[in-house]
Amino acid sequence: MNLSHVLLLSIWIFFSFCLFSPVILSRPDSTVSSISVPGLSLEGKKPISFSQFSAQMEAQSPGMPVVVVQHQDLNKRILIALIVASSLLGGILLFLLFFCLCRQKKLKKPNLETKENIDAVNTTSNRSSDRFSSLRMAGRKGSIAVIEYQFLEAATNNFQESNILGECGQGRLYRGSFDETFLAAIKRLDGGGQDVDREFENELKLLSKVQHPNIINLLGYSIHGRTKLLVYEMMQNGSLENQLHGHSGGSVLTWPLRLKIAVDIARGLEYLHEHCSPPVIHRDLKSSNILLDSSFNAKLSDFGLAVFSGTTQNKPVKLSGTLSYVAPEYLLDGKLTDKSDVYSFGVILLELLMGRKAAEKVSPSQCQSIVTWAMPQLTDRAKLPKIVDPAIKDQMDLKHLYQVAAVAVLCVQPEPSYRPLITDVLHSLIPLLPVEHGGSLRIA
Known part of the structure; x- marks a missing residue:
C-alpha cells in the first residue's frame, strides 16, 4: 500500500467515525420521543417551560416519576467524539508527514564512499x-x-x-x-x-x-x-630507467626507438602545457616515471606532485622531486614554471644520448650530474661522438646527433628564459624521426 492509499484510508475512517459515533455513543441511554401523561392535555394551551411542565406533573400526579430527556449530555458526547476523531486524524497525518520527510532525506543523502x-x-x-x-x-x-x-x-x-x-x-x-x-x-x-x-x-x-x-x-x-x-x-616494458640502466644496459633501445621515446615524452608534455586548462606542470619528470608499453610507446606517469601553473605564480613552491632532474631556479628559489619541466626533459634527453644516469657517484660522498659532466662536451663536435652511448654509436647520422645535442643543450640552460617551449622542442625532433615511428623523416 502506497502513501496515497494510506491517506485516503485515514480520511475515510475519520468521516465514518464522525457520522456514526453519535449513534453508537447514544445507544446505552433510552431516548423518549413522546410523553403521555393521563389527565394532562396541552391542546389549546400556550407553550410552557420545562420547569412549569415539571410543576404541573408533580401537582397532578404526586409521587409519579418524571422522565426527562437530557439533550445536553448527547451534545457533549458528540462533541467529545469529534474531538477524539480530529485528534486521531491529526496524529495520523503528522506521523505520515514525518515519515515522508525522513524518506526523502534518506534518498537525498549521498553515499559517503x-x-x-x-x-x-x-x-x-x-x-x-x-x-x-x-x-x-x-x-x-x-x-x-x-x-x-x-x-x-x-x-x-x-x-x-x-x-x-x-x-x-x-x-x-x-x-x-x-x-x-x-x-x-x-x-x-x-x-x-x-x-x-x-x-x-x-x-x-x-x-x-x-x-x-x-x-x-x-x-x-x-x-x-x-x-x-x-x-x-x-606497461609491459617497464620504465625507461630500467631499460637504459638495467641488466640490458640499454642495448634493447635502438637509436630510432630512443628518439621515438623522446618525441612521445615531448608530446605528453605539450598536451599538459598547451592543451590542458589550466596548464599542468608535472614537477617530477624523470626516467623512472616514463613507462613503456609492449611497442615501446612512452607514457608519462606518477602525477602525485603535479600542479596547475596558475597556482605557482608569484610565490615559491615547496621543493619536491628528484634533485638530479630539478631545474636550478626551482631548486634555489622555489620558482616553478612549465620551463622547469623542459629542464627535466633535457636531462632525460641526455640520458637517451649518453646512456648514463642522471646522477652518478664520483666518490663515496659526491655525485656528479649528467648536465655538469656533459655540457662542456656537447658543444664540441669532435668530442660529442665519443660520449654517445656505445649501444647506439653506429646507428645514428652525425648530423642528427648534433641537432639532438643542440636541443638538449637549450633545454638544460640555467636561465629559464633561454629554454625553448616544449612545442618548439617537439617540432625540432619530429623531422629527425622516421615515419614508421611517428615522425616525418622519410628514409630512401
Whole structure:
C-alpha cells in the first residue's frame, strides 16, 4: 500500500467515525420521543417551560416519576467524539508527514564512499565478474572504476614480493593479474599522512580528467582504511630507467626507438602545457616515471606532485622531486614554471644520448650530474661522438646527433628564459624521426 492509499484510508475512517459515533455513543441511554401523561392535555394551551411542565406533573400526579430527556449530555458526547476523531486524524497525518520527510532525506543523502570519489567516477558491482568487466571497460572508455580491496588483494596474491614492479614515491608498484589475458599495475600507498593523501587525491583528480596517448591511463582505485591503491594500465616494458640502466644496459633501445621515446615524452608534455586548462606542470619528470608499453610507446606517469601553473605564480613552491632532474631556479628559489619541466626533459634527453644516469657517484660522498659532466662536451663536435652511448654509436647520422645535442643543450640552460617551449622542442625532433615511428623523416 502506497502513501496515497494510506491517506485516503485515514480520511475515510475519520468521516465514518464522525457520522456514526453519535449513534453508537447514544445507544446505552433510552431516548423518549413522546410523553403521555393521563389527565394532562396541552391542546389549546400556550407553550410552557420545562420547569412549569415539571410543576404541573408533580401537582397532578404526586409521587409519579418524571422522565426527562437530557439533550445536553448527547451534545457533549458528540462533541467529545469529534474531538477524539480530529485528534486521531491529526496524529495520523503528522506521523505520515514525518515519515515522508525522513524518506526523502534518506534518498537525498549521498553515499559517503561515492562522495570521496572525483565527479564522473563509475562504481562496480559486488560480483567478481562485474568488477572485472568494469575494470576492463575503464581501459576502453577512459572511465575510472571503484574497486574492492579484496579484489586487488587476490590479483596480486596478497601483494607478494614476487609481484613487485618497483618503488614509486610513497609506495610500491605491483603486478595485478585479473585473468590470463588482463594485467594491470597497482600502486599501493600505505600509512596515510598528509603527503600520501594529497598525492593520492591529486593523481586521482588529474588523471580522471586527462586523456592522451602519451599519458598513463588510470583504470580504477580503492581505499581500504589507511591504505590507498591506484590501478593503471600495464606497461609491459617497464620504465625507461630500467631499460637504459638495467641488466640490458640499454642495448634493447635502438637509436630510432630512443628518439621515438623522446618525441612521445615531448608530446605528453605539450598536451599538459598547451592543451590542458589550466596548464599542468608535472614537477617530477624523470626516467623512472616514463613507462613503456609492449611497442615501446612512452607514457608519462606518477602525477602525485603535479600542479596547475596558475597556482605557482608569484610565490615559491615547496621543493619536491628528484634533485638530479630539478631545474636550478626551482631548486634555489622555489620558482616553478612549465620551463622547469623542459629542464627535466633535457636531462632525460641526455640520458637517451649518453646512456648514463642522471646522477652518478664520483666518490663515496659526491655525485656528479649528467648536465655538469656533459655540457662542456656537447658543444664540441669532435668530442660529442665519443660520449654517445656505445649501444647506439653506429646507428645514428652525425648530423642528427648534433641537432639532438643542440636541443638538449637549450633545454638544460640555467636561465629559464633561454629554454625553448616544449612545442618548439617537439617540432625540432619530429623531422629527425622516421615515419614508421611517428615522425616525418622519410628514409630512401
